[in-house]
Amino acid sequence: MTNQNIKDLEAIVGKGECFSDKAHLSAYCYDATKERKYPECVVFPHNEEEVSEILKYCNTHLIPVIPRGAGSGFTGGSLAVNGGVVLALEKHMNQILEIDMENMVARVQPGVVNMQLQKAVEAVGLFYPPDPASEHYSTLGGNVSENAGGMRAAKYGITKDFVMALRAVLPNGDIIRAGKKTIKDVAGYNIAGILIASEGTLGVITEITLKLLSKPKFKQSAMGVFPSIQSAMNAVYKTMASGVTPVAMEFLDNLSIRAVEEKFNKGLPKDAGAILITEVDGNLPEEITYQINKIEDKFCENGAVNFIKANNEEEAADLWFARKNASPSITIYGSKKLNEDITVPRSKLPELLERIAEVSKKYGVVIPCFGHTGDGNVHTNVMVDGSNPQELEKGHKAIEEIFKITVELGGTLSGEHGIGLSKAPFMHLAFSEEEMQLFRSIKQAFDPNNILNPGKMGL
Amino acid sequence: MTNQNIKDLEAIVGKGECFSDKAHLSAYCYDATKERKYPECVVFPHNEEEVSEILKYCNTHLIPVIPRGAGSGFTGGSLAVNGGVVLALEKHMNQILEIDMENMVARVQPGVVNMQLQKAVEAVGLFYPPDPASEHYSTLGGNVSENAGGMRAAKYGITKDFVMALRAVLPNGDIIRAGKKTIKDVAGYNIAGILIASEGTLGVITEITLKLLSKPKFKQSAMGVFPSIQSAMNAVYKTMASGVTPVAMEFLDNLSIRAVEEKFNKGLPKDAGAILITEVDGNLPEEITYQINKIEDKFCENGAVNFIKANNEEEAADLWFARKNASPSITIYGSKKLNEDITVPRSKLPELLERIAEVSKKYGVVIPCFGHTGDGNVHTNVMVDGSNPQELEKGHKAIEEIFKITVELGGTLSGEHGIGLSKAPFMHLAFSEEEMQLFRSIKQAFDPNNILNPGKMGL
Secondary structure, three states: OOHHHHHHHHHHHOOOOEEOOHHHHHHOOEOOOOOEOOOOEEEOOOOHHHHHHHHHHHHHHOOOEEEEOOOOOOOOOOOOEOEOEEEEOOOOOOOEEEEEOOOOEEEEOOOOEHHHHHHHHHOOOEEOOOOOOOOOOOEHHHHHHHOOOOOOHHHHOOHHHOEEEEEEEOOOOOEEEEEOOOOOOOOOOOHHHHHOOOOOOOOEEEEEEEEOEEOOOEEEEEEEEEOOHHHHHHHHHHHHOOOOOOOEEEEEEHHHHHHHHHHHOOOOOOOOOEEEEEEEEEOOHHHHHHHHHHHHHHHHHOOOOEEEEOOOHHHHHHHHHHHHOHHHHHHHHOOEEEEEOOEOOHHHHHHHHHHHHHHHHHHOOEOOEEEEHHHOEEEEEEEEOOOOHHHHHHHHHHHHHHHHHHHHOOOEOOOOOOOOOOOHHHHHHHOOHHHHHHHHHHHHHHOOOOOEOOOOOOO | OOHHHHHHHHHHHOOOOEEOOHHHHHHOOEOOOOOEOOOOEEEOOOOHHHHHHHHHHHHHOOOOEEEEOOOOOOOOOOOOEOEOEEEEOOOOOOOEEEEEOOOOEEEEOOOOEHHHHHHHHHOOOEEOOOOOOOOOOOEHHHHHHHOOOOOOHHHHOOHHHOEEEEEEEOOOOOEEEEEOOOOOOOOOOOHHHHHOOOOOOOOEEEEEEEEOEEOOOEEEEEEEEEOOHHHHHHHHHHHHOOOOOOOEEEEEEHHHHHHHHHHHOOOOOOOOOEEEEEEEEEOOHHHHHHHHHHHHHHHHHOOOOEEEEOOOHHHHHHHHHHHHOHHHHHHHHOOEEEEEOOEOOHHHHHHHHHHHHHHHHHHOOEOOEEEEHHHOEEEEEEEEOOOOHHHHHHHHHHHHHHHHHHHHOOOEOOOOOOOOOOOHHHHHHHOOHHHHHHHHHHHHHHOOOOOEOOOOOOO
């Protein structure tokens, strides 16, 4: 980019909203992968019209544009791999525009933080279920772009299940609307559907209309302790197939349990093969009892040695403590965590975990696993010494083998985090050349000059 | 098409599976619009490989291909407007391939009839909610292509909310898979998302993986009688916003009530402004009672003069009789029904119905309305004497005005039926030139030679 380019962009957004100094470029060069890729410029648009002007300009001058929310992604989706402009949406475009009680719909700008919306709608008796682990800082624009999941996906689904409509700016600057404030809308191609999970490569999302539910009045949590990971995985899919749909069905394996226990000393069952932590909700106390009893039955039928019900919020928080602190605790096994969010059909969970254990043995790497087993989504963490290149290489080989196993079992490379940069080298494991070609044609249709978040998704 | 073309296609599917005689062309020239558009050839492929061969051949020879299920669409989506080949999928590709109890998923071929799947999964305690009025004859391939809705959409959503994965053949013959048997899958662009509702213009769907639910154990129906359509419409959105989500919330206006009563003499309240018929479900009797009581409260608060609960299946069938027979009954008002499936945000229903009444007065046409108000979807039926060209013209003007009102109220041209041929002239009311251009780019990306179902959706 030339100095003139930067001046021209500044003319669009105004003084104090366009930067190319080292401090700003450093502040916008990373995400949760901890990779660093420096943009040449960071701009802070105030509104959709400015986004449109910026894209039109960059499309004409062939300058890459990288949309960015909180930069909390796990796969490098918001990194500027080819320089260009980071379009930072969290500074000005962060307003909840409307909470429409009558239609149970929220309209938000992309920079609104997930939890900000959750709190605002819960204050009026409504409910926005998608709850990625990053909910306290990730933005809804990022959630839509990566199609974020979370713990409550087992019952409520993921971000895409709540997006009713989007406004977006195309790479050529065109402003489009897709979808309506209605459950049903079948006029025209489902543009909102393809923008979701497109990782900022097809358009810049400028407004999101989200479906809300009414907030269930009651909930209860419980924990099951299992002798082996196999028995726990069997319990997961037998429970889900029994007619009960828990809000969440989370697990920790023995390595994860021990890591949390070592760090926090909470009296967790250190010898357990696995624990499952679950939550149910409903509008009647009877619904809660019915579901918790059914889960207890299924857990015990599948070998649970202990089943603990939370009787109040404090006890529930205690049960959830292990799950919420698994990720930071497992660093006791290695300074570098190669964290993947593979997902398989639920009935394949026992086999998946068995085969991950074999990979761990084969490469001599520790692989603690935890995650959202209610929807088949397992966070596998290959732990290595980040300063040791041989260890790192072993880790990467183990990851590749785990991806192969996942695809073999009918699963996906990513349940939540997207492809971005990190998983791009593995796209060939999951997609045929014909499928990759179709992805490239779609990219070309939206973005013929390849200016929008280039170099991502292995395209 | 030449005789050689037809011979070449016959070589792919085999003798007795490729026809160009008058009888076959007549049998495959219509849909529920009763328009007639003659193809030049009808083929009955046995499997995905044959579909691929046919498309490859037709793409090379620039022959239009029109995929067809039951031909029960309301907007001409399966009509051969430019001749070519009707690809009839209901004859051989009509198998339920798998009902996977453990993952609660069904895998089907496109020619499976909706009700065939509903019955098969209910027999094993599972549940496939989408229930278009055509459920007894429309195929799942057609349901996916038009993104069919139904009465249960108010609680459970529409076809797209149940599609987990698709297999499809692209116009060039490439076979692709999109999606997985998992709730979460964010690798690559959401191809399944864009194929849904694409009306057979982007690819031929050859296999569908559908999410199933467990079948709720209890249900109950009820009817509310209202003095005016406004009071009924207020009751709809106040109920939906109260935290209860009925499975269905259907309405009939006074004209529809009187038509059913005239034909069937069932003792319906002929002087009522409108009736609402609703159903709730759940796994506990307490859930049913809670929901029905809440609905009764909301109905009465909004002016209901009568509230009737069904105490058994027979009484429920009685309540539903009026709704199920509304469509065939209203023909007493005119030989030709111009039936549109407009949808607005629920809170706009009172205004929508008020303004439709004004349109009715202005053009002197009778417009009975009924439909799925729980999701804002109203079937408006402009009734005219089909043999009277002036009447027909008045009817079409009324329809155009109703579309304008719908869009003005934030609604959509089509909640269920799609655009096809019938609504193509109205696309400009709902979409900007930029949005239409994007649709055309997407069509071009999938189908550069425009062989797949050409002439549809106003592209």
